[in-house]
Amino acid sequence: MTTRREAVRRALTESSGFRSAQDLYADLRADGSKIGLTTVYRALQAMSDSGEVDVLRTDEGEAVYRACDTEDHHHHLVCRVCSTAVEIEGPAVERWAAEIGAQHGFTEVTHTVEVFGTCARCSA
Amino acid sequence: MTTRREAVRRALTESSGFRSAQDLYADLRADGSKIGLTTVYRALQAMSDSGEVDVLRTDEGEAVYRACDTEDHHHHLVCRVCSTAVEIEGPAVERWAAEIGAQHGFTEVTHTVEVFGTCARCSA
DNA sequence: TGAGTTTTGACAATCATTTTCACTTTCGTC
């Protein structure tokens, strides 16, 4: 039996969009796993701490996770219907954010950028 | 006696950064108001619905509000220490987001962009 | 003034997330 965290990682990897801890828990239980909700949270926490997965917050405040292809800094284009996400890079945005920060005397500037829309399939 | 919602609006306006509902409630009570927490939430909800205030989520999932100078679409440069916020405009980012969305066949594209840093005063 | 409507706030209910704690499993070592 693989370790529980592996199961969570796999469940997350099999999906193409952002998923909440509760979602993943439901999926795993539906697949017959006896995993506990606590463990799902712990696995996600650990993976997000180590940078293996990206986290963001929905408008309702729920945390959603995604296993990305790269661990480098990047952003997402997320479908608001099916939650499928495309990883995007935006050198222009990176520069812009740094510049804005500098202009106002801010140091250690970071930023969050997420783009939402309705994907081709869902808007059909 | 002004209406409760006015009191919330004023409390929010007097502060230069993003504040949580709980913060505002504490402020108002500290000022001697007998306002209830429920009412603070209702006032903030109403104001955010009408676009009078901007809302965003902290990393911890708490909703924070801010009374902005303009109701037009804009973003923020927020100090992660004192939470003071500067309103910023980024035509470049607007264009970039729309473009990215179009490139991937997404429609009705929106975006969230927030820049964080340590302001000049706090990094001193 | 009085009926009807809106606002308010104490309290209970929700819901995601975290903690607690006792129980397993895993591992290195003998």
Add this chain to the structure above:
DNA sequence: GACGAAAGTGAAAATGATTGTCAAAACTCA
């Protein structure tokens, strides 16, 4: 293979923000 420490697990309780309920209070305006 056996043993004890350390890490992993999960059920249930605790937390904390937010929302729902409902009766009391304030306001409207004829």
